[in-house]
Amino acid sequence: MRDGDTLYIDGHWQPADDGGRFDVTDPASGAIIGTAADAGAAETDRAIAAAREAFASWSRESAYRRAEVLWRAHTLMTQRSEELAALMTREQGKPLKAARNEVGYAAEFLAWFAEEPKRVYGSSIPSARPGQRFTVLRRPVGVVAGITPWNYPISMITRKVAPAVAAGCSIVLKSAEQTPLCAVAVFEILAEAGLPPGVANLVTTSRPGTVGERLLDAPEVRKLTFTGSTDVGRQLAARAAATMKRVSMELGGHAPLLVFDDADPVHAAKGTALVKFLNAGQACISPNRIFVQRTVLDAFTEALLERVGGLVTGPGDRPGVSVGPLVDDAALKKVTDQVEDAVAKGARLLIGGSRLDGDCLGAGRFFAPTVLADVDESMRIYREETFGPVAAIIPFDDEDEAVRRANDTEYGLASYLYTNDLGRAVRVSEALRFGIVGVNDINPTAAAAPFGGVGLSGLGREGGAQGLDEYLDTTLVGLVVPT
Template identity: 45%
Template sequence: MTYSDRKARLPGTLYIQGSWVHARSDLKFTVRDPATLDVFGECSDGDAIRAREASVAAASAFPAWSETPAEVRASFILQLAQLLERDAEFFRDLLVSESGKPRREAAGEVASSIAFLRWNAQQARHRLGRTLSSPQTDIQMWTVKRPLGVVAAITPWNYPLNTLCRKIAPSLATGCTLVVKPAPETPFSAVELLRRAEEVGFPPGVLNLVTTSRAAEAVQVWLDDPHVRKITFTGSTEVGKSLFRGSAKTMKRISLELGGHAPVLVFRDGDIEAAADAIVASRFRHAGQTCVCAQRVYVDEGVADELASSLTKRIKELRVSNGNDPNTDVGPLINEAAFARVTSHLVDALSKGARLRAGGSRVDLADPNRGFFFEPTLLEGAKPEMRVMQEETFGPLLTLSSFSTEEEAISEANSTSYGLVAYAFTNNLSRAHRLIEELNFGTVGINTTQIVWPQLPFGGFKDSGIGKENGLEGIDEYLNIKSAVLKISDAS
């Protein structure tokens, strides 16, 4: 079933100043279902002129929206959450067809998106500054928080709905207006969310959408536009660094959630079976195409065989199939380039001495499932010089290495250029606190791999990004903090 069969009846998929419009010259690009490789739908292919129109619309809407009472802004966001909840099954099925993820994972993405909208709506009412103590009785000091202005939100294909809600919710809550550019692989989640925003009745220009296959062209417009005061991007480290350089010209605020290479440290005092469950669930979620998934497992040599056996058993039980099959555990890779990257990392590791414990091959399914399916794979004996140990694979490939001391484990975990998320399994409370202090990552999960929550700040160190999303710290990324000093004169 195509996107058009499901719902779309739009003049175009660009949403600017409260209207749906075509791209100029009616240019379009195609979107394919990763499981079947069939054309799922067509999107309007926006250009620099449409991108400019979108940022102009957002800038014109900003003064009124920024002065809209917080209760009213919160009501708009809550209504959007209600419509997303009303249409949860539609969005679930859309995510399966766009991104290839299994149905239960898609359902989870919808649920988490609703949670992010609702939490940020609550925070819209609490944009508080601080009253500060003064060294003089005739001086009062306080801070005031004001919205930045126009925000450009650039979202990835792997979690197209969740990442969009994580960006638009705090923007809208704080009084910012937006231009949005979704990934060309998965644009329809954004299109449909904006349709719900239109149904809610957001004022024209508050939310604007540019679908395009020419990302650099559109984004350059926003980098150059002084009215765009913030860039928020989730995606690759390479693109993030380019945006960081480009934002300097107009001194924009920038938030970058970039690549990850998450280590998992499993100690002999930890729960080995629980660790195996969590590692497999994390690594093979969305076929390993997540920035927070476990990639490198380091296990105490005293329990290495036990963990290897537990992981192997669970991995071999995973079902690879079309995400529309309710029994699917692992869906397809997004495209051929993703398949090539996984294959090259595997070949490199095997050539340098890694041993294959499970998987390692493409999965050929019956028609119409012609996509790039790959077996969940476990490699033993991984070494630091292997590409899979230094580069983000973004696929269903897991490595297993052993360590003899805690210090060695921490050193290996910190040895890449990434610093997004790390995990550890231990029942030693003192060790847990040491790991939290010494692992150089933005988030550390102890005895769990569930680490993304609306109220918890999230963001990476080193090549994994700048700034925070989520939590009060994430909201502050969309605010300017103004300091005020008042001298009180004696009444005359």
């Protein structure tokens, strides 16, 4: 493991100019597991310059050459999946099984976007003028700035880097300050796969504001791709507007999950538990508001409590653990405050509800898997994204009410519904104002599918053919044939 020399600029691993480093800790124990270079403005400027220089040649490479590099990276990531998963569990905290799944998901983006550049087609448009020809070309946007989150520290990198380099762009990526070592491991693979110097550059830092400002203000950077909170996304988008950068953003969510009385409540509870407590609830697609039709409320709640009662919380490398720690003290406080607020306003605490500190848990940020009943609009958890292991159950009476309340949010990333009525499945999925709808499906994501939201949940799409479009400009060529 690299210790300190974690900047990858123009094909070289290097320390910060002043030798500065910051500690990387295990959220399950608080132990320091490594250090990362603490980059600032100068290092960021060099990375941008390297990307600008590399773009000139990389953008002219054939789609087949770009595909070769991405396929090699896919092979290497697959071969190293166990060590990558173990690193992720130590640095980010998620259970080892979930970390393995994420590495596989990350590798899928490398494979998918290895093939997509071969399908970047132009077109020819008939003209009303004799002798004139119109041709439409798709060309890479240029230098890309990528900013990735800590909750999915490997897959969110490949979801940005793979389409960028596939399109012929170069990229400067700022990894999350909580998970720089996972980013280093990905960039080691990219370098070994043969990506030319300067095409992909990594900047690690504990000062995201300083690095972000350089990326946003640089006129050479023509696109920003960001995954993170809505508040930060708004700030970045506003600053990017000064240089008219292309922007794609995957921001916060406040996902509803609807359980109708024609669904099997036990099956729905099983799916709800799986997606709600995935990554300790620290996922933008995690269901925050669980709407259950009143006629199946008791059966659903009983089944959910049985599932939640069987969850094991602890360090992710321990056998049988299904819920790991929260990322930091601020996350722990937010979850605690939401639960206390809900209970004070009349919600019933059915299980959990507090920090866990027994046995091996005292040094980490562990919160007990929690279920709240009788949640209503007066409570913070009804309006705010939780990002923690808390299931908030809200009863409803009919379909119109369920849809209205599900849409009662400024966010619009993911949504879910359980029903065995085909007509209802079509009606409700078309009525929900979200970028993603899972019908009896708690995992409506894949590298081949477009991922993204509407409203305060973001702009643009990642994955699928649409994911490559985000890195391509359209050029019209008008040609008059000499007579």
